[in-house]
Amino acid sequence: MDFAALECMSCHRRYSTDRAQYRCLACGELLDVVYDFPVKDPEELKTRWQQRRLSDDPIDVSGVWRYRELIPFYRDTSNIVTYPEGNTPLVDAPRSAAYAGLRRLQVKHQGFNPTGSFKDNGMTTGVTQARVLGRNAVACASTGNTSAAMAAYASRAGMLGIVLVPDGQIAFAKLSQSLEYGALTLQIGGDFDVAMRLVEEITADVGIYLLNSLNPFRLEGQKTIMVEMLRQRGWVVPDRVVVPGGNLGNSSAFGKALKELFDLGLIDRLPKITIVQARGADPLYQTITSSTPDHLVTVHAKTLATAIKVGEPVSWKKAKRAMEWTNGWVAEVGEQEIADAKAIIGQDGIGCEPASATALAGIKQLVENGTDEEVERDEDVVAILTGHVLKDPDYTVRYHLGELFAEYVTETSVISKSEPLNSTFGNKPVHVEGTRDAILKVIYEEAARRGITIA
Ligand SMILES: *Cc1c(COP(=O)(O)O)cnc(C)c1O
Helix, strand or coil: CCCEEEEECCCCCEECCCCCCCECCCCCCEEEEEECCCCCCHHHHHHHHHHHHHCCCHHHHCCCHHHHHHCCCCCCHHHCCCCCCCCCCEEECHHHHHHHCCCCEEEEECCCCCCCECHHHHHHHHHHHHHHCCCCEEEEECCCHHHHHHHHHHHHCCCEEEEEEECCCCCHHHHHHHHHCCCEEEEECCCHHHHHHHHHHHHCCCCEEECCCCCHHHHHHHHHHHHHHHHHCCCCCCCEEEEECCCCHHHHHHHHHHHHHHHCCCCCCCCEEEEEEECCECHHHHHHCCCCCCCCCCCCCCCCCHHHCCCCCCCHHHHHHHHHHHCCEEEEECHHHHHHHHHHHHHCCCCCCHHHHHHHHHHHHHHHHCCCCCCCCCCCEEEEECECHHHCHHHHHHHHHCCCECCCCCCCCCCCCCCECCCCCCCCCCCCCCCHHHHHHHHHHHHHHCCCCCC
16 A cells, blocks of 8 residues: 555445545445554654644644644645644533533533634645645535635635535525635535535536545544544543534544544543434434434434534444444434523533534433433543534524524524424523613622622
């Protein structure tokens, strides 16, 4: 093998990384990037990564490329397109922990990336590979965050970014990013699954590089989320990593990362990967709990958590593999549970977008009444928050005002207002007369309600 190759996840045929290719030519399955890793001494490598944090070289500053020994496909560092990305916080979330019934919970917040989601971790490697291949145009279908990230990285690299988004079904803030970063933004009639099929058709046999998570180079960058998390924990492996699942690229990347780290001797055990889907967009859950878990059950996806509104997830087999490697599980949670969990993450002063909150909702469910899978109160759990709280302010404000409807569809078009959600942890703005006395009265009442003495 050259330093890196593409390998079919099913029949293990190998292909060169010099060609744009997304599926096995023999069996049509997804590809992995595989390496002859340049790793001799795991402890020395950990020290080297730690030392790079003192460096100002952009590829050391990046929270993806700092770990480049684990993603050595780029041939030459001059090909690397970095913002920089990664370097996201790992923080304690005590209110969220108590809400879920855990003693302690850490969240790794991928929303603190340059365009506000973990898609940046994957886009830096995807666009770098586009540059290795000499491509000038890149394309993706998106529920919003992939397009925001790709638009930014394509422009940074001087490439044309082409984005296919479902008309009126992505959060407004995400659409605004795609426009602002200069991508050609195509609004497609139909949902994400339709846009995904179209973009595969469009990019076949033309010089446009496809940058959905179908592309294995995307997943290589997303692997480093696990590496960074482990480094932040001093390489103490958690019992469990909980991650929202949509098109299932991220959970797939986490599985590959943990397996490689284990095989290379950087960790001595594997955390269980627990994937959480929204109940109206739960094809993996349906599949795993069916009598034929080797055949994908597709669904017509429906959820307000638009980032995971996917009915035919491209990477489901890799996600299933990640579950098998790590003894993991998949759960599904309802719209009310997602909305309330999101508000609790907000009360920790952290915040996230709706899709991210499925992680906390899923933990709570598995602590309280896990049947097939149970989370223990004492478990060491890390939840991955996938996107920033400002990604979907419309949802957040509606929740707090008590105007969120499971059937209220988009920012640009109201399809119907039915299935109202409870504003369980709502924090309504208070209308108050503009006088000192009136304002202070409200303040003292609220302080008393919260048991806080204004000293
Ligand atoms: C893309 C995305 C997801 C889903 O990730 P997959 O890799 O498609 O499973 C979840 N949350 C947010 C915020 C996202 O942008």
